[in-house]
Amino acid sequence: xxxxxxxxxxxxxFIIGFAGLVAMKDADLSTGTVWTVCGIAMFLxxxxxxxxxxxxxxxxxxxLQIALVASGVFVPMMFFMGALFALLWWASVHFGRKVDEAKxxxxxxxxxxDVA
Numbered sequence: 242x243x244x245x246x247x248x249x250x251x252x253x254x255f256i257i258g259f260a261g262l263v264a265m266k267d268a269d270l271s272t273g274t275v276w277t278v279c280g281i282a283m284f285l286x287x288x289x290x291x292x293x294x295x296x297x298x299x300x301x302x303x304x305l306q307i308a309l310v311a312s313g314v315f316v317p318m319m320f321f322m323g324a325l326f327a328l329l330w331w332a333s334v335h336f337g338r339k340v341d342e343a344k345x346x347x348x349x350x351x352x353x354x355d356v357a
Contacts, residue, residue, distance in 0.1 A: 242337025246302065247290040249333045253309065253326050254286040260316045270315065282308065299334055306330050 261279035265272055285305055292298040306327040313320030 242334060242341050243293050245333035245337040245340075246293045246299075246330070249326065249329045250286045250290050250302070250305075252329070253305070254283050256322055256326065257282045257286065257309070260312060260319055260322070263316050263318070267315065302330055302334070 257279055261275050264270055264275045264279070282305070285301075289298060289302055289305065292301065306323065309326055310320060310323030313323060
């Protein structure tokens, strides 16, 4: 699960950066505010890559997905991109868990319970 979720988060890292470039063109938003918010969100993407398997890691990922969709208020294309990445996040978590379960099952059958 870790690899799939981390791949999704790194993709989001770049999308958030590009959304920040688009948001800078909005005269109602200050450049400092845009890059503070984008920088925090980008940092969270990278930090979550290492926290996926810890308790609450997936929940924090979902919170990031909600924030990404909500950013469509400022950059309308982010409604679509946020929904797309939320779908990717769901698939990463869902199928990643299935892969982890299969790995554990195969390791147990091979007599190597230490591989999971």
